[in-house]
Amino acid sequence: MPAPKNTVRRSLLVASAVLLSTALTAPVALAAPKPSTSPSATPPANMSKVGGARLGQAGTQVNLASGVPVLPKDLSARSWIVADAESGEVLAAHNAHWRLAPASTLKMLFADTLLPKWPRTTEHKVEPSDLAGVGPGSSMVGVKEDETYTVEDLWRGVFLMSGNDAVHVLSAMNGGVENTVEEMNAHAEELQALDTHVVSPDGYDAPKQVSSAYDLTLIARSGLQKKDFREYASTVRAQFPGETKKNKKGKKVRGSYEIQNTNRLLRGDTDVPVYQGIAGVKNGNTTNAGATFTGVAERDGKVLLVTVMNPQKNVSNEVYKETAKLFDWGFKAAGKVEPVGELVGPRSATQAGPRPGPSASPGEAGGAGDGAVAAGSKPVASAASGGGTDGIGVALGIAGGVVVLLAGGAFLVNRRWPLPDLVRRRPRP
Template identity: 80%
Template sequence: MPAPKKTARRSLLVTSAVLSSLALAAPAAVAAPSPSGSPSVSPSGSPSATPPASMSSVGGARLGQPGTQVNLASGVPVLPKDVSARSWIVADAESGDVLAAHNAHWRLAPASTLKMLFADTLLPKFPSTAEHKVAPSDLAGIGPGSSMVGIKEDETYTVRDLWLGVFLQSGNDAVRVLSAMNKGVENTVKEMNEHAEELQALDTHVVSPDGYDAEGQVSSAYDLTLIARSGLQKKDFREYASTVTAKFPGETKKGKKGKPVRKPFEIRNTNRLLSGDSDVPVYQGIAGVKNGNTTNAGATFTGVAERNGKVLLVTVMNPEKDEHNAVYKETARLLDWGFKAAGKVQPVGELVPPRSAAQAGAQPGANPSGEAGGSGNGAGGTAGTGAKPVASAPAANGASGIGIALGITGGVLVLLAGGAFLVNRRWPLPDLVRRRTRP
């Protein structure tokens, strides 16, 4: 499906950096050899060791070509050579420009990055303060070896608790409970597929809402980036995705004098660029989004980060390098490149808006996608066209809001409420949550 023209955005949202980029002479296109490796699953369930010769053209014809797509010109930094992922993409979260990509539309198993679509679909349905008592049937069908946050039958949890379990611990048990609240897994899968189609994430097919390996379940680096961008329109999505640690309700037990006691326990975000690890430092400017890892998918990750007023999205799928935390290391290298290349490199494609936004894109100030709202957490409003970003202001640690960071080795992450931005087809990205490390 061809990408919609970007005349509206180009006429209204051209910055000096983009102007200087467009003033360059026509760049040379670079196509690198496609990676090889173990087979992946296609929609039909058949294995595929290499990307198809022809893939989807959503976002531009270059994105449907196999291999690396990037425009080289004077002053454009060279892409990092030590990126082994089967598929990846670097995009400007605000303008929608795809700065570089590698097999962007290759349909691969997404693992738990699919939970971004689950969240983007269900978050608006339940207020964060709503409570749900877990029935045994709520936890039925969880696959063996699933990541779990530790939900117990007959215990009551708030919706906020459940979403923290989804985002921080990638809990398939939390996904199943929220799905049960949403009229069941089958209905949830149906709605996720419908939402993917609305987002023009046409490489994506959902079989299991938690991303657990299932025949025919696929997505692509392009689609996961689209989905993340849509999710970031929601205040609660941004805050959950950027939360480092949280307290999760434990099991009710008898305390002293026989009184019931329910002690919480700490959960920590498994996104290593956000929480850090022995061989991966917290990435400067990281603000989420979601990681995943299954036998079939390998490691997958979509991250969003901000530096010097630029907000980038990077998705990396299945690094072939046998290295601990390879998916995070390769994402960090691509983010580093993106921040250096932004404003210098001509894009090879774009992140398209949702279908409803594209259809109504000519209406000034319109937000037809309806994606800016939250799920009852007081999501920020939408700025009309012509709105200017407001100054960022830190929120104090210890505040009750979700996503306020606790202390982290190497620096303190501070929650910054960014301004309202105009993105592709006047589709606003309000109050982007940003995180920075400070020395």
């Protein structure tokens, strides 16, 4: 099906959101056997067909035609995907459903599952048992036993420093690691992220723990429906509470220290500039997974999601460099390239279409405790294979977007989630 023209496409976006595809027309698939949770050494010949048959094929999938820019020649990632965050169109992909170790990109699913549980101001005193099971060599934000933290502190630790200690404390608050893993797997099923199998909530290497570029993109798209998720994922730096100590006068005092986002496209590095329009989402790196990354960026009114898994080049920050190249290609190709698939909606999304234009009203579908999901697509049933934040550091989220009240009033959907002026003012590299 050829890509719709811009005017037609914009009219279709009335029911589209960061979470949802607007145009799934394929019939609901019959349930298939659950695929193996063991990562393969090479991409299987037959992978999941969620989102379209071509996405289940090994190798690069793209519809090159006159006027469509060629893909970057030097991509080395085992798997990647470029998708329109609003319409859900997959512009190009490479081994999109290959089940690989996800590393800390899995924290996006952890956050999307648990963020609605508590207000940001909820306080928790850390018990020694809360930190049990944190893997050796884990990335840490510096959570201390017997200290009290707000939920907001802990989420900053998760998003900025990829702190496994913060993940374990939040998991303890949620009834323990086992319960949290169970809820994450259930949420992955609801999102139709059927390549994903969670063993450790922090993404720490564990046998049979897998996800895919397609699934991580679905998960990011779901998380970005939540205002708090957008804010945390786009914060460059923040203050984190330190340890309580006695000063020279014997009085107990508690200071703070700065933490910075480990997402190099958001923060920049010596060999990676800040990517123009970047607004999150999450990076990861472990022995088994290599480097993984899912990012979202806006340019000229277009919002794209890119996921890159395990580049094979042994080069500093290669995962960010390949992500930037794919963003560049996507922004040039958007509106010109015929999609090869789409990001599906969640299983429970209503199939009722949106009300006409008058139902649109200003507001923000998101926030602490917001579990907004989107509507307008047919779910695909199965896979077919085996202190305070530095204001300068916030790249997303204060102004409200347009929401649409769908038939029945059950779902609020961001028609477009906004990016603030800070991002739009960033100079092009």
